[in-house]
Amino acid sequence: MNSNPLAIDVKNLSKSFAGKQVIKDVSIQVPRGKIFGFLGPNGSGKTTTIRLICGLLTANSGSGTCLGYDIFNNSENIRAKTGYMTQKFSFWEDLTIKENIEFVADMYSIKNSQERVEEAIHNLGLKDRENQLAGKLSGGWKQRLALAACILHKPDLLLLDEPTAGVDPKARRDFWDEIHKLAAQGLTVLVSTHYMDEAERCNEIIYIANGQIVTKGTISEVIAASGLYTAVVKGSNLNYLRNTLEKDSRLASVAPFGDSLHVCAQNKEALESAIGPYVNNSEYSWTYETASMEDAFIHFMSQAEKKRKVSK
Amino acid sequence: MINLSHQRIFAILKKEFLQLLRDITTLRIMIMIPILQLLLFGFAINSDPKNMPTVVLSKENSNITRSIVSSMITSKYFEISQDINSVKEANFLLKQREIIFIVNIPKNFTRDLLRGDKPKLLIEADATDPIAIAGPLAAIKTILNRAIEKELQGVTDLKSNNPNNFELRIHRKYNPEGFSRYNIVPGLIAIVLTVTGVMMTALSLTREKERSTMENLLAMPVKPLEVMIGKVLPYIIIGYIQASIIIATAHFLFTVPIMGNLLLLGFGLLIFLLCNLALGFTLSAGAQSQMQAMQMSFFLMLPSILLSGFMFPFLGMPKWAQVLGSLLPSTYFIRIVRGIMLKGANFYEILPNIYPLFIFLIVITFIAMKIYKKTLD
Ligand SMILES: Nc1ncnc2c1ncn2[C@@H]1O[C@H](COP(=O)(O)OP(=O)(O)O)[C@@H](O)[C@H]1O
Numbered sequence: 001m002n003s004n005p006l007a008i009d010v011k012n013l014s015k016s017f018a019g020k021q022v023i024k025d026v027s028i029q030v031p032r033g034k035i036f037g038f039l040g041p042n043g044s045g046k047t048t049t050i051r052l053i054c055g056l057l058t059a060n061s062g063s064g065t066c067l068g069y070d071i072f073n074n075s076e077n078i079r080a081k082t083g084y085m086t087q088k089f090s091f092w093e094d095l096t097i098k099e100n101i102e103f104v105a106d107m108y109s110i111k112n113s114q115e116r117v118e119e120a121i122h123n124l125g126l127k128d129r130e131n132q133l134a135g136k137l138s139g140g141w142k143q144r145l146a147l148a149a150c151i152l153h154k155p156d157l158l159l160l161d162e163p164t165a166g167v168d169p170k171a172r173r174d175f176w177d178e179i180h181k182l183a184a185q186g187l188t189v190l191v192s193t194h195y196m197d198e199a200e201r202c203n204e205i206i207y208i209a210n211g212q213i214v215t216k217g218t219i220s221e222v223i224a225a226s227g228l229y230t231a232v233v234k235g236s237n238l239n240y241l242r243n244t245l246e247k248d249s250r251l252a253s254v255a256p257f258g259d260s261l262h263v264c265a266q267n268k269e270a271l272e273s274a275i276g277p278y279v280n281n282s283e284y285s286w287t288y289e290t291a292s293m294e295d296a297f298i299h300f301m302s303q304a305e306k307k308r309k310v311s312k
Numbered sequence: 313m314i315n316l317s318h319q320r321i322f323a324i325l326k327k328e329f330l331q332l333l334r335d336i337t338t339l340r341i342m343i344m345i346p347i348l349q350l351l352l353f354g355f356a357i358n359s360d361p362k363n364m365p366t367v368v369l370s371k372e373n374s375n376i377t378r379s380i381v382s383s384m385i386t387s388k389y390f391e392i393s394q395d396i397n398s399v400k401e402a403n404f405l406l407k408q409r410e411i412i413f414i415v416n417i418p419k420n421f422t423r424d425l426l427r428g429d430k431p432k433l434l435i436e437a438d439a440t441d442p443i444a445i446a447g448p449l450a451a452i453k454t455i456l457n458r459a460i461e462k463e464l465q466g467v468t469d470l471k472s473n474n475p476n477n478f479e480l481r482i483h484r485k486y487n488p489e490g491f492s493r494y495n496i497v498p499g500l501i502a503i504v505l506t507v508t509g510v511m512m513t514a515l516s517l518t519r520e521k522e523r524s525t526m527e528n529l530l531a532m533p534v535k536p537l538e539v540m541i542g543k544v545l546p547y548i549i550i551g552y553i554q555a556s557i558i559i560a561t562a563h564f565l566f567t568v569p570i571m572g573n574l575l576l577l578g579f580g581l582l583i584f585l586l587c588n589l590a591l592g593f594t595l596s597a598g599a600q601s602q603m604q605a606m607q608m609s610f611f612l613m614l615p616s617i618l619l620s621g622f623m624f625p626f627l628g629m630p631k632w633a634q635v636l637g638s639l640l641p642s643t644y645f646i647r648i649v650r651g652i653m654l655k656g657a658n659f660y661e662i663l664p665n666i667y668p669l670f671i672f673l674i675v676i677t678f679i680a681m682k683i684y685k686k687t688l689d
């Protein structure tokens with residue numbers, strides 16, 4: 001039963017809410033021990049997909065297994081071996097840190113739970129605050145508590161839904177170090193995020209928009225898949241340039257990055273002809289670069305936006 | 313379903329307890345509700361047996377009969393409804409407990425009185441609350457004699473004017489349900505426990521939905537029945553506290569008797585509490601917010617008051633109302649408490665009202681398990 005080398009193996013999942021289809025033919029394969037990033041704009045269906053995978057929602061159609069168990073008939077087994085960290089903090093704010101962890105330990109029928117609870121609190125570095133109510137913790141600490149609680153039962157799969165939203169950079173880095181440590185021990189991770197630097201720390205990424213997977217693969221594969229040609233321009237009065245170029249239909253995207261502007265197009269000719277009038281302008285200095293991942297994502301996002309408007 | 317885990321049940325139980333203890337406001341409300349209710353209704357228990365609704369059915373309209381009516385009114389024991397003349401209507405009202413007494417004055421009462429034929433005067437009384445009617449019945453003979461005496465003065469010789477010149481018959485009718493003014497206590501326990509019991513479990517589940525902790529709970533390998541048991545048990549203790557407050561206040565403040573065994577009452581209470589808590593659990597499956605859960609529980613209050621035999625005698629209700637009433641746990645519980653507290657009923661006497669509660673409990677638990685959503689769909 002557990003011979004499937006894929007921790008997550010779902011095919012053509014679709015899900016509608018009240019007649020509105022929010023997930024369309026989503027297929028995801030995640031090998032064991034890998035960290036997969038799940039990206040996409042708000043409302044694109046990341047949370048819904050994660051819930052479908054762990055059996056918290058039932059797909060209208062499609063098929064699949066998670067940890068070798070069927071997602072439709074065997075969600076009990078999936079739950080027992082999966083740690084799911086919800087997008088919104090979902091531990092009990094009127095229980096203390098220790099009580100929350102003890103509760104989780106009991107829910108997963110952990111033997112000698114007291115030891116494990118002590119260990120988890122110690123690892124969290126919350127020994128001196130274990131009797132504080134969870135609701136009183138700051139965002140970063142809540143997220144750490146949630147992670148500690150999710151991995152308490154030593155799951156085989158971690159589903160993390162925007163775990164670092166609203167968390168400071170230092171805490172984010174610590175969090176990701178922890179994730180990598182866990183993956184090294186064989187844990188499979190699917191993590192949704194909006195942060196590029198986090199996407200870069202994943203083995204592979206999946207990009208979803210409007211409930212459909214737009215692209216997936218390693219970072220370089222995703223950038224290549226975008227087929228973008230990028231020119232980077234620096235200089236004064238970039239705002240004017242941005243406003244004019246944004247109206248140019250030959251370009252895929254125009255986005256400011258710090259003191260520069262990234263101008264992207266689907267092919268070389270389009271890019272060259274669009275920026276042609278400004279290339280020799282001494283006010284600007286131009287360089288051709290390979291598209292960054294952010295360019296790719298902004299491109300995917302605006303494409304999805306256009307598509308959505310057309311379908312409306 | 314079979315492999316329930318003690319560890320998980322105990323964990324949920326502990327969690328509910330901790331949350332309950334930290335929610336002082338709710339706890340305070342749960343304790344205050346029964347006290348307030350009892351104080352509000354207390355006047356009804358303590359009401360002085362005066363102005364008891366009475367109908368006089370007189371087949372004769374004479375000075376004597378008019379005098380009888382006015383003496384009864386001045387005695388303050390009776391409040392006479394003048395506009396009811398038919399036997400049928402009066403009997404119906406007596407059954408409904410709208411009136412307590414019917415005074416029947418026969419045809420030719422004055423003539424027979426004067427002839428010394430000892431006419432019969434019949435009083436029908438709702439005697440299910442013997443304490444309440446004792447006063448008026450003790451006084452009625454004197455009241456009647458005085459009225460007759462006054463009218464006969466000078467009309468006839470003093471010889472015929474003796475206390476035994478008519479026969480007073482008192483017909484005590486027992487309402488089969490043994491309704492008494494103390495009935496307010498069983499009724500109150502039932503209503504308070506229904507509303508708060510249903511509300512507390514319903515709230516404890518919808519709170520999880522509102523705070524999105526439900527998603528977390530559902531993601532854990534805990535079985536619905538385990539959640540239900542763990543969530544219900546703490547409120548049994550609260551229910552016992554509430555019932556004890558009502559019974560103690562009723563007994564010590566309003567001198568309501570406790571004739572039967574309190575342990576037996578505790579047993580009946582347990583099943584009744586379970587019924588309500590399971591009902592709350594079931595209802596909360598359909599509620600998305602705590603507000604909705606609250607409304608649902610208050611919605612239950614009305615039938616529990618009106619159809620359970622608390623306000624109106626059960627057997628006096630129309631058929632459809634009896635059918636609806638017999639679906640309510642309160643209906644049986646009120647009979648159990650009434651039986652044990654006011655009549656000293658033993659286990660076998662309350663059994664006919666225990667087993668419907670058992671059936672209700674099993675059915676409602678089954679429904680709860682069926683509709684408890686294991687997913688967020
Ligand atoms: N329970 C639900 N009922 C109705 N619509 C829902 C529900 N959950 C999600 N949706 C809709 O599905 C879409 C995808 O939502 P979600 O999966 O939360 O996106 P993401 O996590 O990527 O932001 C959104 O349009 C959202 O409004």
Ligand SMILES: [Mg+2]
Binds near residue numbers: 043046047087161
């Ligand atoms: Mg989301």
